[in-house]
Amino acid sequence: MFSRNKQPPIKSLIAEGSRIEGNVQFTDGLRIDGEVVGDVRVGPGAAGLLVISATARVEGAVHADHVIVNGQIHGPVHAASMLELQPKARIAGDVHYKTLEMHQGATICGKMFPADVVLEEKPPLKLAANNS
Known part of the structure; x- marks a missing residue:
């Protein structure tokens, strides 16, 4: 009845109080409650859900x-399908997304790049002058 894409299950957790220095690669779902100093990315060919909690x-x-x-x-943030920014979200970097949901209070300090946006070339505007 309601057509919502089924999200992959969250199978991994970086707990509050944990600090990881280095890149993190995951499959399915990952929830981060702690700190990561390094890139976080879904593995090649895998669908991935990443949750970055308030802590x-x-x-x-x-x-x-x-x-x-x-x-x-x-x-930078690259969301291939959906980017959800909840009220305490703070992003300092460019954001690339296909679909964006942004709650009041969330902030982005960077450029926003929607995916697959085709800017159509419009003809120059011609103004009619009244020279009579």
Whole structure:
């Protein structure tokens, strides 16, 4: 009845109080409550859900299909299908997305790039002058 894409299950957790220095690669779903200093990305050919909770902080690039943010990211974000920014989300970096849902209070300090946007070339505007 309701057509919602089924999300992959969250199988991995970086707990609050944990700090990982280095790149993280995951499949299915990952929830970050702690801190990651390095890139976080879904494995090649895998669908991935990434949840960055209100207590989480990521310093590095983020790449996943569906990204839900309520914490801090210092680096570019690449969401292949959906980017959800909850009220406490703070992103300092460029954001690439296909679909964006942004709640009141979320902030982005960077450029926003929607995917697959084709800017059509419009003819120059000609103004009619009244020279009579």
